[in-house]
Amino acid sequence: MAYKINNTFGTLLVTLPDGTIDTAAxxxxxxxxxxxxxxEKLNENFVKILENFNNTSSPANKIQGQLWFDQTNKQINVYTGAKWKPVGSTTNSSTSPTNAVQGDLWFDTANTQLYVYTGSVWTLIGPTxxxxxxxxxxxxxxxxxNAGVYRSILKLVTQDTVVxxxxxxxxxxxxxxxxxxxxTAAGFSSVAQGVQLSSTVASxxxxxxxxxxxxLxxxxxxxxxxSDQNDSTTGHLEILNDNGLRIGAGSDIQxxxxxxxxxxxxxxxxxNIAFTVNDGGVTTTALTMEGSTANVTIAKDLRVSGNLTIDGDTxxxxxxxxxxxxxxIELNRNVSSNAGMPNYTGLKVNRGETSVATEQNLYWVWDETFADDGTTTHGNAGGAWTAFKSxxxxxxxxxxxxxxxxxNIVHATSTSAQYADLAERYESDCETEVGDVVMLGGHAEVTKCNKELCDQVFGVVSESPAFLMNASAGNNDTHPMIALKGRVLVKLTGKGNAGERIVSAGNGEARxxxxxxxxxxxxxxRLIKHKYNEETTLTECVIGVK
Incomplete structure (x- = not known):
């Protein structure tokens, strides 16, 4: 008949048929x-019970309440039905036990420290x-x-060093x-009130x-x-690196x-970059550097003590x-030879440059194209000062x-003239016209010649003399220009041939x-050209010759 093996609670562990054994239950x-x-098996069972299943590993077929002697940690353990728990003493090992329950003690043999298990973690009891x-x-x-009074202090010690x-x-x-x-040897030759660090502990x-x-x-x-508000200093500020100073929320100025x-x-x-000054209480921008154009604008006067060199075009x-x-004033400074000389060098007067001739631009220039004949008469300079209209x-x-x-007065040597007569202004006691024959006398300096064959005849009123003397004496109404010599238009009445002499005919005319x-x-x-009519007309004559 088979044996039925029950545990202490009456629970069946295993049924053993006759003549068999069980090693798994x-x-x-x-x-x-x-x-x-x-x-033999019975005796081995007694030995295992006697030595509490002494082994380095826990029994494989454990049942609740079973004892096991842990050969490695030299500790007796009991099986709770879920895990092995040390019995009656601290667990001694270099690693924390994995089978602990709340309240268990573990002595860390590697660091000689005692821990207690809280039910979830191991907590150090000491030493720290x-x-x-x-x-x-x-x-x-x-x-x-040093006054003989005992003082109580707290020392903060780390690895035997008073910090x-x-x-x-x-x-x-x-x-x-x-x-x-x-x-004192620990770095406290004097003790301050509060917390004081040791002078012998580096850093x-x-x-x-x-x-x-x-x-500080x-x-x-x-x-x-x-750094968080406006401040000032009585010393000077030094920035001892090449990165310098940044100004502005976006470090705009560097x-x-x-x-x-x-x-x-x-x-x-x-x-832009602007430099401002306090001009009599008014903030004034003295200089502006424009970022969009790279131009520099100076609001008022600029004084340059040294030389000023401008490399631009205008x-x-x-x-x-x-x-x-x-x-x-030097022009054409960079011209190194006559071959590089421009045709015109000088000044330009801007008059608006329109289609009207009186508004076209004017120039006073050195005309390099002027055909100088290379004589001292023309200066032998290879050009001439010239006034131009655009x-x-x-x-x-x-x-x-x-x-x-x-x-007013021109000091020069004239080689030619556009007009032909030499004239001078004289005060007249009557109105005169171009071509009138005048004589000295009257209520002023000259008057219109009203005599025929007048011995006091003086000259003829000129329109455009080649050379005018006493030019500032008056105007043509009060001081007409009296031609004294040269080619001039004369009020001539009657016919005549070229070369014939002319005399006064009265009423300011000649014949x-x-x-x-x-x-x-x-x-x-004398008459210069033939005159074929009897009318009084302006006729070209040469005066001052007999």
Missing amino acids: TDLTLFGKAYAGFG TIAGSGVTQVVTDTVLD AVVSNLAFTPSTTEANAVAL AKFRGTSTDSDA GGIAVANFLR MTMTGDNFTIANVTSNG VTNNTSTLTVEDNI GGGQNELSAPTLVDVRA VANIDECTTFNTIG
Whole structure:
């Protein structure tokens, strides 16, 4: 009949047929009825129970309440039905036990520290330092000061080194008392009120964020510049690197050094740089550097003490008056030979440049194209000073025309003249016209000649003399220009032949004289061309010849 094996609670563990054994239900060998040779197995069962299944690994077929002696940790364990739990003593091992329950103790043999299991983690009981690392803890101490008074302090010790001391009073340790001598040797020759770091611990300092401080580096905090608000300094500011200074929310203005060169830059696209001054209480922009054009604008006067060199193509003076102290203005400075000389060099007067001739631009230039004949008469300079009027078009000097030049007195050598007579202004006592024959006398200097064959005949009123003397004496109404010599238009009445002498005919006119009428005193001049009509007309004559 088969055996039915139950545990203490009456629960069936296994049914053993006659003549069989079971080694799977438990860690013992169970025998069925009439099993032959059961004595050896029975004795082994007694030994296993006696030694509590002594082994380096836990029994494989464990049941609740079973004991196991852990050969590795030399510790007895009981199986709770879920895990093995040490019995009656601390677990000694270099690693934390994995089968702990709340309240278990574990002695870390590697670091000689005791832990308790909270049910979820191992919590260190002590000591707080790992074996061989020295003392690390807050230590209370009593130290004799140099006044003979014992002072209580806290020492912050790390690996046997006193890093800091906490004291409610400042004092100087004694030089004889053992604790005081040890404290001095630890870097505390004097103890400050509060927390003090050791002077012998290299780089000992408080690290973290400080909300306030009495001093930095021994300098009162009030002597440092603020970075979060406006501030000032009585000293000078030095930036000892080439990256220099950045100004603006976007670091728009940058002051930097490149080698020995200093740069001020506005790095914002098209941003200006302006220099302002207090002009009598008014903020005034004195100089502006324009970012969009790279132009520089100076609001008022500019004084250059040294030389001024301009390498651009155009200099524009938007002024009403240009004053130059130098006595020489040099043009064509870069012309190195006559071959590079431009045709015209000089000044331009802008008059609006329209189609109206009186508004075309004017030039006073050195005309390199003037055909100098190479004689001293023309100066032998290979050109001439010339007054031009613009020829119009894109190239204003492509076809210029000459214009008048007026002056008070011109000191020069004339080689030619556009007009033919020599004249002088004289005051007249009556109205005169071009071609009138005049004589000295009347109520002024001259008067119209009203006599025929007048011996006081003086000259003829000129229209455009080649040379005018006493030009500023008056105008043509009060001081007509009296031709004294040369080719001039004369009011001539009657016919005449070229070469015949002319005399006064009265009423300011002249006529051809018969040869027997002519005298040195009444002859005005001679007729240049034949005259074929009897009317009084302006006729070209030469006067001042007999």
